[in-house]
Amino acid sequence: MQWEIVIGLEVHAQLSTNTKIFSGASTAFGAEPNTQADAVSLALPGVLPVLNKGAVERAIKFGLATGAHIAPRSVFARKNYFYPDLPKGYQISQFDLPVVGQGALTIQVEPLSGNAKPYEKTVRITRAHLEEDAGKSLHADFHGMTGIDLNRAGTPLLEIVSEPDMRSAAEAVAYAKALHTLVRWIGICDGNMQEGSFRCDVNVSVRKPGGELGTRREIKNLNSFKFMQQAIDYEVQWQIDTIENGGKVQQATILFNPDTGETRAMRSKEDAHDYRYFPDPDLLPLEISPEWIEQMRATLPELPQTKQARYVNEFGLSAYDASVLTSSREMADFFEAALGDAAAQAKICANWIIGEVSAQLNRDGLDMAQCPITAQQLGGMLARIADGTISNSGAKDVFRTMWAEGGDADAIIETKGLKQVSDSGAIEALVDEIIAANADKVAEYRSGKDKLFGFFVGLAMKASKGKANPAQLNDILKQKLAG
Amino acid sequence: MFESSLKQLGDALRAKKISSVELTQLYLDRIAQLNPGLNAYVTLNTEASLAQAKAADAMLAGGDAQAMTGIPVAQKDIFCAKGWRTTCGSKMLDNFVAPYDAHVIEQFNRAGAINLGKTNMDEFAMGSSNETSYFGAVKNPWDNARVPGGSSGGTAAAVAARLCAAATGTDTGGSIRQPAALCGISGLKPTYGVVSRYGMIAFASSLDQAGPMGRCAEDLALMMNTMAGFDERDSTSLQRDKEDYARDLDKPLNGLRIGLPKEFFAEGLGSDVAKAVEAAIAEYKKLGATVVEISLPNTRLSIPVYYVLAPAEASSNLSRFDGVRYGYRAPDYTDLADMYEKSRAQGFGAEVKRRIMIGTYVLSHGYYDAYYIQAQKIRRLIAQDFVEAYKHCDVIMGPTSPSTAFKLGEKGDDPVQMYLSDIYTIAVNLAGLPGMSIPCGFGDNDMPVGLQIIGNYFDEARMLNVAHQYQLATDWHSRAPQI
Numbered sequence: 001m002q003w004e005i006v007i008g009l010e011v012h013a014q015l016s017t018n019t020k021i022f023s024g025a026s027t028a029f030g031a032e033p034n035t036q037a038d039a040v041s042l043a044l045p046g047v048l049p050v051l052n053k054g055a056v057e058r059a060i061k062f063g064l065a066t067g068a069h070i071a072p073r074s075v076f077a078r079k080n081y082f083y084p085d086l087p088k089g090y091q092i093s094q095f096d097l098p099v100v101g102q103g104a105l106t107i108q109v110e111p112l113s114g115n116a117k118p119y120e121k122t123v124r125i126t127r128a129h130l131e132e133d134a135g136k137s138l139h140a141d142f143h144g145m146t147g148i149d150l151n152r153a154g155t156p157l158l159e160i161v162s163e164p165d166m167r168s169a170a171e172a173v174a175y176a177k178a179l180h181t182l183v184r185w186i187g188i189c190d191g192n193m194q195e196g197s198f199r200c201d202v203n204v205s206v207r208k209p210g211g212e213l214g215t216r217r218e219i220k221n222l223n224s225f226k227f228m229q230q231a232i233d234y235e236v237q238w239q240i241d242t243i244e245n246g247g248k249v250q251q252a253t254i255l256f257n258p259d260t261g262e263t264r265a266m267r268s269k270e271d272a273h274d275y276r277y278f279p280d281p282d283l284l285p286l287e288i289s290p291e292w293i294e295q296m297r298a299t300l301p302e303l304p305q306t307k308q309a310r311y312v313n314e315f316g317l318s319a320y321d322a323s324v325l326t327s328s329r330e331m332a333d334f335f336e337a338a339l340g341d342a343a344a345q346a347k348i349c350a351n352w353i354i355g356e357v358s359a360q361l362n363r364d365g366l367d368m369a370q371c372p373i374t375a376q377q378l379g380g381m382l383a384r385i386a387d388g389t390i391s392n393s394g395a396k397d398v399f400r401t402m403w404a405e406g407g408d409a410d411a412i413i414e415t416k417g418l419k420q421v422s423d424s425g426a427i428e429a430l431v432d433e434i435i436a437a438n439a440d441k442v443a444e445y446r447s448g449k450d451k452l453f454g455f456f457v458g459l460a461m462k463a464s465k466g467k468a469n470p471a472q473l474n475d476i477l478k479q480k481l482a483g
Numbered sequence: 484m485f486e487s488s489l490k491q492l493g494d495a496l497r498a499k500k501i502s503s504v505e506l507t508q509l510y511l512d513r514i515a516q517l518n519p520g521l522n523a524y525v526t527l528n529t530e531a532s533l534a535q536a537k538a539a540d541a542m543l544a545g546g547d548a549q550a551m552t553g554i555p556v557a558q559k560d561i562f563c564a565k566g567w568r569t570t571c572g573s574k575m576l577d578n579f580v581a582p583y584d585a586h587v588i589e590q591f592n593r594a595g596a597i598n599l600g601k602t603n604m605d606e607f608a609m610g611s612s613n614e615t616s617y618f619g620a621v622k623n624p625w626d627n628a629r630v631p632g633g634s635s636g637g638t639a640a641a642v643a644a645r646l647c648a649a650a651t652g653t654d655t656g657g658s659i660r661q662p663a664a665l666c667g668i669s670g671l672k673p674t675y676g677v678v679s680r681y682g683m684i685a686f687a688s689s690l691d692q693a694g695p696m697g698r699c700a701e702d703l704a705l706m707m708n709t710m711a712g713f714d715e716r717d718s719t720s721l722q723r724d725k726e727d728y729a730r731d732l733d734k735p736l737n738g739l740r741i742g743l744p745k746e747f748f749a750e751g752l753g754s755d756v757a758k759a760v761e762a763a764i765a766e767y768k769k770l771g772a773t774v775v776e777i778s779l780p781n782t783r784l785s786i787p788v789y790y791v792l793a794p795a796e797a798s799s800n801l802s803r804f805d806g807v808r809y810g811y812r813a814p815d816y817t818d819l820a821d822m823y824e825k826s827r828a829q830g831f832g833a834e835v836k837r838r839i840m841i842g843t844y845v846l847s848h849g850y851y852d853a854y855y856i857q858a859q860k861i862r863r864l865i866a867q868d869f870v871e872a873y874k875h876c877d878v879i880m881g882p883t884s885p886s887t888a889f890k891l892g893e894k895g896d897d898p899v900q901m902y903l904s905d906i907y908t909i910a911v912n913l914a915g916l917p918g919m920s921i922p923c924g925f926g927d928n929d930m931p932v933g934l935q936i937i938g939n940y941f942d943e944a945r946m947l948n949v950a951h952q953y954q955l956a957t958d959w960h961s962r963a964p965q966i
Binding site for chain 2: 046090146278
């Protein structure tokens with residue numbers, strides 16, 4: 001039987017503010033336990049929350065970047081439950097009135113099966129709301145006890161909830177990646193998944209195509225795209241097997257174990273909390289004026305999708321190249337800085353970045369921000385290719401040197417003597433010598449053996465030590481051989 | 484000296500007729516003598532008080548003294564004061580020493596006032612008789628067999644017995660006005676948001692408001708000048724220009740329109756209380772005021788509304804008292820849930836538990852709309868009643884409490900009877916209006932009767948003027964109990 005997979009995501013993006021969402025305590029990662037727990041983080045008696053404007057600004061930016069409605073008035077609510085790392089006994093979140101309403105994100109999906117073609121899909125975003133993170137319970141170092149670290153308590157989060165629009169693990173991963181790119185692109189989240197700055201909960205169900213939605217299970221806290229892929233694959237198979245063997249899927253919260261590659265139920269719906277949400281009386285409703293929204297809009301960079309379209313229309317790049325170049329803001333910035341105003345070189349510039357630069361970064365385990373050569377240096381080299389100073393093979397030489405030792409293209413060309421010969425007199429002299437020395441082959445060529453042309457090119461290149469301008473050499477050779 | 488007004492004390496201090504250390508010591512001696520019988524204070528810190536007095540004397544010597552410099556003020560034990568045990572009347576916080584100052588405490592410290600001690604109160608301000616305090620009931624200085632009212636009962640008794648020059652209280656449903664009435668002193672609950680709640684242990688955040696309690700309206704005005712003002716650490720604090728609450732004290736009352744809500748003089752009001760209040764109204768007419776009958780038709784709903792909303796907020800506010808980080812933790816427990824249950828079962832008293840259970844119930848899934856949402860709607864109707872009423876009058880007057888002080892233990896077994904003693908005060912909190920109580924005579928049992936004055940939003944200065952003019956014409960406020 002055929003099954004349709006239905007997936008929705010809830011992503012917690014940690015907002016990149018210096019201080020917590022409701023207090024002035026630092027949000028820096030990795031400090032000694034509880035050194036960033038101020039009176040508010042500890043929920044001392046009598047303390048009150050004060051909203052961090054920076055967190056709201058980031059939420060507005062996200063809403064604008066996904067074409068969403070920004071609520072002129074939204075409300076913070078208390079989500080009540082007891083847990084040792086939840087110091088107030090409630091989490092301040094948003095419930096029925098979130099700051100960001102319905103939006104959407106268009107993604108490029110690359111199917112996993114080899115022969116299917118990449119395609120575009122728009123995923124609807126239900127809402128995004130502001131909330132505070134909890135602290136951490138530490139079980140390892142305390143025999144028979146639990147340690148509590150409240151450094152993370154009160155860190156601002158934007159919870160981004162999608163509609164159940166995804167129909168495969170590939171689509172879910174593509175959406176998560178696009179979201180990951182976007183939040184870093186607009187500078188609202190550092191996207192560091194190891195440090196928990198970008199965490200995904202995945203709701204998975206299966207159904208007969210077009211039928212009623214099946215019962216979903218929620219895979220919590222996935223912090224890598226690889227694990228997300230594996231977890232969904234395992235979970236989908238588990239649900240299909242369960243149903244096909246006559247069983248029923250029960251709504252549950254589950255965890256993925258990367259070591260076994262399996263999912264396991266954490267709690268069932270029966271254990272679900274009654275969170276007793278109600279508006280937090282310590283905080284006024286959050287009011288956002290149209291002016292504030294416009295101010296935020298003015299700070300937004302050109303978004304990846306807009307850039308992609310522009311690269312295709314303005315520079316004639318392929319959709320694929322444009323999407324690779326806009327996979328991160330660093331990559332796009334590097335491309336644009338390397339290209340400068342030499343729009344005609346866009347294709348070759350793109351090829352170098354997607355090809356040599358990316359390959360070298362991969363080999364050296366670096367990311368774009370750590371690239372040892374600057375965009376200006378690459379641009380300088382491309383200019384020398386364009387004006388014929390160096391050949392493509394010469395450029396590869398320049399690039400390797402630049403990568404390993406630094407320096408500008410011009411200096412490298414100079415010291416390594418890579419400048420190609422474009423002096424037609426010098427090339428003609430060289431060609432004349434070759435014709436004179438190979439009279440037999442010339443005769444063969446002239447009698448119709450065209451294939452010998454390559455032989456003459458090779459000889460001439462060798463004689464010029466690879467520096468002859470290939471186009472010029474071709475012209476002169478053709479002319480002289482024709483007699 | 485114990486009968487002097489704050490202004491007289493301030494003048495004496497600035498004229499060096501007495502030092503702050505001498506004045507503070509006089510009060511400390513009187514407390515040592517009389518407090519054991521009254522139980523008005525739960526914590527004294529003689530050393531800290533005298534150190535403050537010494538510093539105040541230095542300020543006085545340096546000529547930079549303000550109105551409150553050197554004056555001993557008692558603080559309700561709901562305000563966190565750095566280095567002081569701050570219990571909120573609960574076993575839960577029996578061992579809690581506050582590491583920071585509440586805004587109110589900060590304001591008094593800045594003004595050079597002396598923190599004379601922390602006053603007893605109903606546990607977490609939940610009560611109308613001061614009998615729910617973990618530290619034992621407070622006795623009414625007029626009759627030790629009777630209650631002082633609550634929840635600011637310790638403060639009211641301390642002021643009435645001249646165990647401080649003035650003191651602070653908090654009022655969520657009448658907790659300043661009702662004990663002021665029952666102890667024959669003056670007390671003001673300001674407009675919600677005028678005094679910062681920062682550092683004041685929360686009972687019901689949308690209703691809690693701190694205010695002054697003292698011997699006369701003139702004293703309250705000086706106290707307000709110290710306590711009021713915008714504080715960015717409380718998001719519900721109102722950003723308004725600093726005002727002098729004493730500015731209108733001397734204005735005549737010609738043309739003052741007094742609204743008398745017919746609902747306040749109906750069934751349930753003690754005839755002796757009615758007589759004293761009517762006499763006070765007659766006095767106001769002599770002072771040039773006119774009287775108009777008004778109606779507050781939804782007042783009858785204020786108790787049920789209050790006992791939905793206040794417990795709802797309290798159930799959440801008190802979740803932080805979980806034994807994890809500070810406060811009481813049960814000595815023996817088997818696991819986390821057991822620790823929560825035992826710590827809270829042992830740490831909270833019966834009235835607090837009752838309200839936590841009511842609050843948890845009304846916020847629960849399936850009941851929220853019927854109770855919490857409905858109560859919020861009626862709350863708006865109650866506020867609207869006042870808006871209508873103020874179209875016809877400048878201030879509203881009536882009894883503060885339906886009866887004079889009742890006997891200790893008299894209403895202990897019947898919470899609803901106890902709740903009804905706040906029938907005239909609760910609507911004021913629900914509407915966020917300012918309200919005060921001033922002494923206006925004695926009832927059949929020779930216990931004091933309070934006249935309630937309810938003002939429009941931000942009309943505190945006007946109300947103090949209205950009270951002060953009455954106190955110039957009468958001497959009820961200067962009657963003191965024989966101890």
